[in-house]
Amino acid sequence: MAIRFIILTLLFLSSCTIPSLSLYEDQVGLMDWHQQYIGKVKHAVFHTQKTGRKRVVVSTEENVIASLDLRHGEIFWRHVLGINDVVDGIDIALGKYVITLSSDGSTLRAWNLPDGQMVWESFLRGSKHSKPLLLVPTNLKVDKDSLILVSSKGCLHAVSSIDGEILWTRDFAAESVEVQQVIQLDESDQIYVVGYAGSSQFHAYQINAMNGELLNHETAAFSGGFVGDVALVSSDTLVTLDTTRSILVTVSFKNRKIAFQETHLSNLGEDSSGMVEILPSSLTGMFTVKINNYKLFIRLTSEDKLEVVHKVDHETVVSDALVFSEGKEAFAVVEHGGSKVDITVKPGQDWNNNLVQESIEMDHQRGLVHKVFINNYLRTDRSHGFRALIVMEDHSLLLVQQGKIVWNREDALASIIDVTTSELPVEKEGVSVAKVEHSLFEWLKGHMLKLKGTLMLASPEDVAAIQAIRLKSSEKSKMTRDHNGFRKLLIVLTKARKIFALHSGDGRVVWSLLLHKSEACDSPTELNLYQWQTPHHHAMDENPSVLVVGRCGVSSKAPAILSFVDTYTGKELNSFDLVHSAVQVMPLPFTDSTEQRLHLLVDDDRRIHLYPKTSEAISIFQQEFSNIYWYSVEADNGIIKGHAVKSKCAGEVLDDFCFETRVLWSIIFPMESEKIIAAVSRKQNEVVHTQAKVTSEQDVMYKYISKNLLFVATVAPKASGHIGSADPDEAWLVVYLIDTITGRILHRMTHHGAQGPVHAVLSENWVVYHYFNLRAHRYEMSVTEIYDQSRAENKDVLKLVLGKHNLTAPVSSYSRPEITTKSQTYFFTHSVKAVAVTSTAKGITSKQLLIGTIGDQVLALDKRFLDPRRSINPTQAEKEEGIIPLADSLPIIPQSYVTHSLKVEGLRGILTVPAKLESTTLVFAYGVDLFYTRLAPSRTYDSLTEDFSYALLLLTIVALVAAIFVTWVLSEKKELREKWR
């Protein structure tokens, strides 16, 4: 013990200097990688003004607007809008501005097309919610300006496309008309605005687009009522459904007259029972109706009759109409046929004619086609060619041209839900002779090339080859486990239900798997990843696997789905549709003989279910039956409850793996004064090296280390909104540290005038949380450390030697804890998106907080800055211990940004994984972008640095050996001479 103290003191002494974390410029990319994504594409607008700069502008479900290179799929520029700034529509105006409508139709922005600079921004006000519509007519020009028409929040606005000035506004909400469509009449400056008032009154307004003058207003009532979307068939006819969803209503508003025409779906020869909806499309003279599992293409004939053109299954996708050369129109239809995807481009209105018909091989891991956008180009023989941008079920984006996939983007990685890691396979001993010969030859060749390179004889091809060899042979991207544990597989689960395995060395996708969809479940959602099997010791032959927990539907009561995925091969081993739900999943600290971890699933009836369902698992579980406790946080009710296992489930079906539970304790927050906004617990696999902390006075403090700590933050309900919504007097933040076995509140503290959002991290015996102080108008970070007093007497070395101490006694939560807490608060400049803490293999290395700042960067902040024992004038002894003089704010040192010059756009989470090398931790930050790096919070004290000159060391050794020989020879000679005397 004493030795450990000495080592610790030494460690403290050695860490007195603040380690510099910064990289040199040439070190960027050596151990970190950064990947940029955009998310699942919602809208796409092609821009092919100049042949040299072909690009497509897209908006995505991650609220990203991006300009992509059509040739390679690279990002030219990209903007990530805020979480609440959902893009409603994009278009191009004046041939040089990208216009975006976002935030439920209240924000209109123009971006410069070549470089993505924002040109202008306008806020559109309105009183009522309505469907946001964006229309950029091509021919409404006044001098050099052109109009943009936006219908949102019950109003129609005309906005100048040069400076975003609102030219006129017309309020339809006042007449309680909900605008459904804004239609531009061909070659005139008049527009039609059609909408419903209530569900049965149809209104058509004819408006002069130049000044907003109302030219004509017609209204008519339709007894059947309207429901759902409208499909515009021509500039004066549209089709919608009546409230029974069995009659198609054709509304024509020609010549200032509104006429309704009803067509029964059954008259078209279709069974209209089930879910009928009109899909939004912009085909001329045609529209699409989705009935249950199939789609109908219906055409409006010249006699205003409807006729079914084609019937396809629901997997078929149709693009919008594209106008090419002299008013000709075309649209694309994408159909699935086995492993192939058939793309047909048809001229408008003519179903039986094909302009292009292509069939491409499609990886079945990409799932179904979700969207298609087409674009035309002029072929070398002056005929028209078409290319299609396809959005797949797995959120990937493909460009198809001439029957080939030109490029693809794995954009599911922009929407990561959960991350876990897996070890790589161990390097196999014994390599075959052929391989050695082969590698010998390669080795020789490589060395020849390198020699050439060093002698400056290499041609450019040789240089490229050298680079490729370097990359290939570089240690970091090998597919085997390394000694330091730097190489790992990052298993990520995305919103697209696709799992990716990324290699930590270079971030490449090792395998990807689109989770199998069972017939029973229509819309599964995935939730979490758990390490199911991590073989070590015995069961080395098994491959590690992960457990994916999902549910069938959105509500928490929906039945759960379990999938098991092999992390080496990327194959789905097994998949179950459970009968019960999974509100909470708890990995237990027990594994069976094949290293499968025991998991408990809590359903919405508070029963727990044990997995895996084996007799071995149940026998392990029975042994620990009375020691299993769990807690649940009901944030909406303001109740935290503790539970224990009671007995086997009593049901009609005997289930050995199902257990009833009972409530052991409860904490009820008064609804009128407190609302739970954050609950954070310790990482289950965190390692603490020592419980003792040696202070400067040669004193020992014992950390209160419990795996069962829960940090809860509550705020006043009034102040639970955004910052500034409450006065400092009616805002408070209460923080709790709760023991989850007994429900004991170990620490409770109120911050007056503070409010959320709270981001917290709990590690070892401390918790750090970030919140906003309304009185000081600044963000603050507080730290609370908790120490165990019951062990404080164990200071006497003699006692320790004689064994008269209670250090080895088991700790029980039922004992009354004797604890003290220390807190301190500091100002922090940034608002925070995520907080994490570094974790190392044995917990010896000092910790760093990783703070995801509002600027989408990750800042590493030494834990020593958040030490409650900091004081204004630390004594010499305290300084030696490494206590930094107290300051009111936490320093932000520019060099300590882990992400250096990069940004992890839309940052959502930070994961830290210990490497095998104690000093090092692996950091993975994810959002729309991905970033991975390796950190050494106390520098790599246990290995030589990268810039260590091995050559010099070798040279020195050689020189020394030579010197030894020389002196030996000299001394021999001398001795000889002596003897000859």
Next chain:
Amino acid sequence: MKKKLPLFALFLFFFSLLLFCHSSLAFESDELLVDDEEFGLEGGSKPQIKPHEPAPTRSTTTTTRRKVSDQDSDSKIQFSLEHAFGDSDFVPAGTFSARLKTSSHGGQTLTKLRFSRNAFTGEDKEKFEKLLQDDDFYRIRLPSNTVSPPGRDYIISSVKARCLPREGLDEHFVIHMEGVNILAVNYGAFGACSYPRQLKLPHKWSFNSHTVLKNSEQAPRAPIFAEEVLGENGEGEIIPPPERSFWAKYWMYLIPLGLIVINAVTQAMNMPEEGVQGGGQTQQSAAAIQRGTGSAVRRR
């Protein structure tokens, strides 16, 4: 009148004091008052009327006390403690009584919490023994709102029954309050409850109750410094990267150099030694030379 009122209060207070002292002497004070900060007794100076020792409760009601509080202007409230053995239903087990103090700004707080426990019946004893045998939970509950019980729901707390028996049955309540609402109650043994829990029957079947009422603490404020200090220690602070020491940088050169130097020094040390030796033994060497020449001569 204005002057009389405090006088009257003072009188009342002393009267109560007297009564209390008397009563506590009379039947051996019955309960522990673990005074928190909130336990400030109203009425002028702070009298030393705390029971000197946390005395064991003999499960009786404090009639004298109640009388006093009834005369007081603050309202008095009671709420009951209920217990359950294992998974049985909750039944009343005791009563908490406290004074409801309304502060000037409208907030209500509880002070002077007292607790009286009902005695264990024979049936209860049996049940409790069963709990001890099974190492099961003894559960208690309190209303979440003391003014209008049970409020939203009951606050439950439980402990392994084997933690309680000592001499008698020692219990310890920490009640976390927020105004008149009970947030949580921590119920458990007074001291440690070591694991593995041994089966031990109490000598006396009566409860030793200790209660603490807790309210939230104020968080320490962030230290505020003057401007000039801010300039020094604030964000602008640039901590220079620690210059690696000379040794750290050049140890790989220094060690061989040192070796060489040592080598050289020892060489040098040897040389003069030899020189001295040579000086002292010139004759010898001369003799050697002679011998050498002699041999050379002989060889010739």
